Amino acid sequence: MSNAPRSFQTLRDQYRHMGLRTDLMEAEPEFTIFNLRDTLHEHLPFHSPVHRLNFFVFSFTKAGKGQYTIDGQTHPIEPGMVYFTNPGHLRSYIWEDIEEAYLITLSEAFLKENVHADIFDEFPFLLAETFPGRRLSAEVYSEFERIYKQIHHEYLHHSPFRKRIIGNLFVVLLLKIKEHFWLDYNPIYEGNRSSLIVKNFKLLLEKHYRELGEGKVSQPYRVQDYADAQSLHPNYLSTVIKTKTGKSIGTWIAEKTIGEARSLLQHTDVSVKEIAYRLGFTESAHFSNYFKKHTKLSPAAYRNERNRTQS
Structure with a gap:
């Protein structure tokens, strides 16, 4: 039997494979948002297998502890931590404790259809090969928290304009990431x-x-x-x-x-x-x-x- 890492097209597929609950995710896989505690609290400490995901992942940890590994590089998960990964990387993670950690996953199609048709021109850091998570001050983290919780509210609201509302809120979130992390980002100077x-x-x-x-x-x-x-x-x-x-x-x-x-x-x-x-x-x-x-x-x-x- 092959030991090659599994690749997943949707988060629902990945969670189903790992035996985790999927009812927090809607059938449409192009966008999800939820508090990871609601999925993982019965399984802590949780060690994921190495896998590849064919979508973007944004993680916001207000209270929790663990680590994640991207392409063999391991980084801590701590309170106030923000990180994201884009499609294709080998990744795994360990959660030792978790109280509040919101996860957003979305496809490139969702980004281009509901956020910005030229999304990678305005936000080239989304194609970054690596993005070590950063721990923010409580004051700065609260700015992100207000935005992602509003996105979560709209996700649950089922308005006929939900995707457009979420898309516009996500622009604000990306602008905040750009403001605090990527003002000096050079997409050419990176990695090996x-x-x-x-x-x-x-x-x-x-x-x-x-x-x-x-x-x-x-x-x-x-x-x-x-x-x-x-x-x-x-x-x-x-x-x-x-x-x-x-x-x-x-x-x-x-x-x-x-x-x-x-x-x-x-x-x-x-x-x-x-x-x-x-x-x-x-x-x-x-x-x-x-x-x-x-x-x-x-x-x-x-x-x-x-x-x-x-x-």
Whole structure:
């Protein structure tokens, strides 16, 4: 039997695998928020297996103690601690004690659809290869606490505008993180050679799909193009990306294609045929089948559903 770390597409999948309660999470996996104590208090001390998550994780610990490990680097969890991780990293954690520690998880699609279509331009630190958690003063932590508890309130409220409200509140949260942690962040100067390769690949992927969506370029990049941009052999680039993130370049490209398609369907009036063309599909029917395979909805049905929830 393989001992390779498990990868999870949603937090619900991960918690179900670990035998933890999942009733605090709604069926829709793109955004969750809850107090970890409500999930883990019967299992303390809790040691998670090493795993990879395909979504963003934000953790706010007001009262609790433990540690978390990201890509082999271990950091303490203490009262007043804030940290986040982005998709693809090997991670595990230990909770020795927990009274109040709120966890927010959300997908890239949620960020781009409900927070900001160009989220990584305004907040490039979200693509940071590493983010050691930071312990805040009680005064500064209380600023974050007010925001995440308001987000939690809206999450439970079930307003027809809930996602838009949460998205706007999350902008405030990200601005606070930027204010206190990342004013001097340089996305190029970070980590070792492999980390830099991953960072540059993510930045190029994001830039290229933004240009595709805006109609500035007409042909999606191949693996060779991403490799040429860093003067690397495509096999080497593929190996680094797979090893560091747990996902192949093909998976990154597929997820970005769907993410950009969803953003265009929700935020623009561009026709499905034009979206298909911009994203490199020669036939709109091929694009529709591809989109439905990944989202369970046709592009038209997805657009109608999003318009209905925002009206």
